[in-house]
Amino acid sequence: MTSTQSTTVYRAAILNFLSDPDIDGEDAYQFFQDGALVIENGKVANLGEASEILATLAAGVKIVEYKDHLIIPGMIDTHIHYPQVEVIASYGEQLLDWLNNYTFPAERQFEDKEYASNIANFFLDELLKCGTTTALVFGTVHKQSVEAFFEASEARNTRMICGKVMMDRNAPEFLCDTPESSYEDSKSLIDTWHNNGRQLYAVTPRFAITSTHEQLQKAEQLMQEYPDVYLQTHISENKDEMAFVAELFPDAKDYLDVYDQYNLLGKRSVFAHGIHLNEREHQRFRETGSSVSFCPTSNLFLGSGLLDIKELEEQQVAYSVATDVGGGTSFSMLQTLSEAYKVTQLNGNKLSALKSLYLATLGNAKTLQLDDKIGSFKTGNEADFAVLDFNSTPLMALKQGKCKTLAEKLFAMIILGDDRAVQATYVAGNCVHDRDVTIHSDVNINSAGEK
Numbered sequence: 144m145t146s147t148q149s150t151t152v153y154r155a156a157i158l159n160f161l162s163d164p165d166i167d168g169e170d171a172y173q174f175f176q177d178g179a180l181v182i183e184n185g186k187v188a189n190l191g192e193a194s195e196i197l198a199t200l201a202a203g204v205k206i207v208e209y210k211d212h213l214i215i216p217g218m219i220d221t222h223i224h225y226p227q228v229e230v231i232a233s234y235g236e237q238l239l240d241w242l243n244n245y246t247f248p249a250e251r252q253f254e255d256k257e258y259a260s261n262i263a264n265f266f267l268d269e270l271l272k273c274g275t276t277t278a279l280v281f282g283t284v285h286k287q288s289v290e291a292f293f294e295a296s297e298a299r300n301t302r303m304i305c306g307k308v309m310m311d312r313n314a315p316e317f318l319c320d321t322p323e324s325s326y327e328d329s330k331s332l333i334d335t336w337h338n339n340g341r342q343l344y345a346v347t348p349r350f351a352i353t354s355t356h357e358q359l360q361k362a363e364q365l366m367q368e369y370p371d372v373y374l375q376t377h378i379s380e381n382k383d384e385m386a387f388v389a390e391l392f393p394d395a396k397d398y399l400d401v402y403d404q405y406n407l408l409g410k411r412s413v414f415a416h417g418i419h420l421n422e423r424e425h426q427r428f429r430e431t432g433s434s435v436s437f438c439p440t441s442n443l444f445l446g447s448g449l450l451d452i453k454e455l456e457e458q459q460v461a462y463s464v465a466t467d468v469g470g471g472t473s474f475s476m477l478q479t480l481s482e483a484y485k486v487t488q489l490n491g492n493k494l495s496a497l498k499s500l501y502l503a504t505l506g507n508a509k510t511l512q513l514d515d516k517i518g519s520f521k522t523g524n525e526a527d528f529a530v531l532d533f534n535s536t537p538l539m540a541l542k543q544g545k546c547k548t549l550a551e552k553l554f555a556m557i558i559l560g561d562d563r564a565v566q567a568t569y570v571a572g573n574c575v576h577d578r579d580v581t582i583h584s585d586v587n588i589n590s591a592g593e594k
């Protein structure tokens with residue numbers, strides 16, 4: 144797809160975050176009831192009141208109007224497994240049995256590049272349908288799974304971060320690599336794909352259980368050789384998992400210390416789950432700027448536990464929000480935020496709608512060190528955005544009609560919203576999903592009435 148070489152103005156209600164609303168209150172966001180977002184050559188050129196912006200436009204500039212819709216920056220998912228699409232909704236197990244009985248057999252299929260390409264395309268379309276434009280993604284142990292993923296992402300021009308799983312023990316032989324092959328494959332993928340267009344690489348040891356000392360040393364070597372790549376892994380999700388890690392690494396102070404011993408902590412290091420961390424681990428997260436990825440639908444589905452995000456805030460541990468498909472049960476960040484609200488309620492706290500949408504956009508971009516490119520409508524940022532529909536279902540329309548404040552409307556959007564609430568999704572200024580696209584012979588008419 145080519146980038147838009149012209150100016151287009153999108154007119155709708157628009158919400159944009161500047162900082163964390165729990166810290167800066169009303170100064171943390173901009174809301175325009177009748178707003179205009181100006182996109183030039185795939186980048187944000189301006190944002191403001193429609194009446195002011197439209198008055199300054201040259202004649203003939205294209206205006207796309209979405210009545211009764213809300214434009215937000217494209218949502219960001221900081222932990223998801225693309226090969227686990229078909230693992231969603233697998234019954235009856237907690238983490239270790241779920242991996243052995245469902246996940247590993249499903250991941251085996253990705254040795255076949257064609258299979259991997261088909262699932263990568265399905266996966267990316269599913270994310271875009273949900274208004275998610277960037278994700279930090281696990282591949283499988285197979286190098287070709289990541290090649291297939293980046294090729295599919297490159298074709299859509301999406302900003303994606305992905306990595307080949309490193310896994311050389313405690314998994315079926317058909318899914319194991321070696322320290323050397325995992326190093327060579329990861330290195331070759333980094334050389335080809337990291338910073339190639341919008342694609343970025345993450346070194347991906349699956350978790351402490353499935354990597355030997357020698358393989359974790361190779362992960363360390365990669366992080367030293369390529370200091371601007373990401374690191375993604377799992378930590379402290381499940382009590383049986385934690386006991387196994389303690390057995391395998393008797394010299395480590397705790398679970399995080401396993402990764403710390405190989406210098407895998409840092410600002411671009413994202414640790415999924417972190418439900419059962421101790422104070423020393425919080426301190427190391429804080430000192431190194433590493434972040435926890437909160438995956439509420441997965442944590443509930445796999446019976447893993449209730450992450451206390453207020454405790455993370457008190458401990459000044461950075462965190463983001465993610466779906467964790469296929470332990471997670473939905474691709475939708477709206478659904479994920481709805482479950483995050485419920486987990487927070489069970490911990491005796493509250494998660495406001497403004498804070499939730501901040502997390503799904505600018506907050507998650509900050510934990511990925513990408514807020515200079517995505518996550519908000521700052522001038523010059525890449526023009527990834529989602530158009531949400533306040534009337535997406537009869538129930539949504541009825542409830543929205545009863546809401547009086549912006550906070551109430553956004554909260555109802557989160558609790559009742561899913562992929563049906565996403566009218567359209569744009570990537571670098573191009574429409575890549577339109578819920579109501581109707582095909583009349585060779586003419587496509589999108590929801591804004593454009594041909």
Ligand SMILES: O=c1[nH]c(=O)c2nc[nH]c2[nH]1
Binds near residue numbers: 349350
């Ligand atoms: O939720 C999870 N999904 C996984 O695939 C996985 N692997 C290790 N630990 C994991 N946790």
Ligand SMILES: [Zn+2]
Binds near residue numbers: 222377415
């Ligand atoms: Zn995971």
